[in-house]
Amino acid sequence: NAGVTQTPKFRVLKTGQSMTLLCAQDMNHEYMYWYRQDPGMGLRLIHYSVGEGTTAKGEVPDGYNVSRLKKQNFLLGLESAAPSQTSVYFCASNDDTGLNEQFFGPGTRLTVL
Amino acid sequence: AQRVTQPEKLLSVFKGAPVELKCNYSYSGSPELFWYVQYSRQRLQLLLRHISRESIKGFTADLNKGETSFHLKKPFAQEEDSAMYYCALSEGADGLTFGKGTHLIIQP
Numbered sequence: 322n323a324g325v326t327q328t329p330k331f332r333v334l335k336t337g338q339s340m341t342l343l344c345a346q347d348m349n350h351e352y353m354y355w356y357r358q359d360p361g362m363g364l365r366l367i368h369y370s371v372g373e374g375t376t377a378k379g380e381v382p383d384g385y386n387v388s389r390l391k392k393q394n395f396l397l398g399l400e401s402a403a404p405s406q407t408s409v410y411f412c413a414s415n416d417d418t419g420l421n422e423q424f425f426g427p428g429t430r431l432t433v434l
Numbered sequence: 435a436q437r438v439t440q441p442e443k444l445l446s447v448f449k450g451a452p453v454e455l456k457c458n459y460s461y462s463g464s465p466e467l468f469w470y471v472q473y474s475r476q477r478l479q480l481l482l483r484h485i486s487r488e489s490i491k492g493f494t495a496d497l498n499k500g501e502t503s504f505h506l507k508k509p510f511a512q513e514e515d516s517a518m519y520y521c522a523l524s525e526g527a528d529g530l531t532f533g534k535g536t537h538l539i540i541q542p
Contacts, residue, residue, distance in 0.1 A: 364478075422483065425477045
């Protein structure tokens with residue numbers, strides 16, 4: 322059981338470039354989330370999904386898009402990266418049993434120059 | 435709107451001393467609160483949830499609805515407790531609202 326995995330672990334982009342971060346979970350969880358972690362800001366929710374084919378905006382969605390074509394995968398896209406998107410990105414998932422415990426991936430460290 | 439406040443960015447205590455990490459929340463409904471811990475360069479992991487009323491690694495946290503607080507406590511700090519601690523409030527399927535975190539340093 323790998324839990325929640327994220328690809329890639331690190332990435333450096335130039336301003337204006339695009340990229341996709343992949344999150345995968347093998348726990349058959351319905352709910353998946355993308356957060357960004359910035360020093361002094363804690364974690365903030367970007368987008369989330371409550372099931373295959375559904376997505377919703379979180380607290381800081383601007384500049385990001387997401388897709389949930391398969392239940393086990395949740396993709397986060399940056400169409401035109403900006404230096405303000407330099408951050409550590411965490412994916413998380415939880416089931417719908419009502420316990421609301423989230424399981425986190427190892428994170429992706431993204432730098433936009 | 436829901437809000438989670440952790441007033442201390444940094445807390446430094448000596449090994450063996452008591453530890454209290456503060457967390458206050460603002461929420462109109464019945465809150466569901468958690469403490470997550472992140473050790474250096476690792477992923478976040480759940481430490482405690484208030485509905486379980488459990489003690490993990492010697493830590494406890496009690497929900498005080500009157501004071502809207504969920505402080506994390508440990509009577510005797512250990513060096514391996516050094517980490518970032520995040521208090522979080524659940525909105526069900528809509529995700530977690532996190533505090534800004536407290537960096538706990540345990541000095542030998």
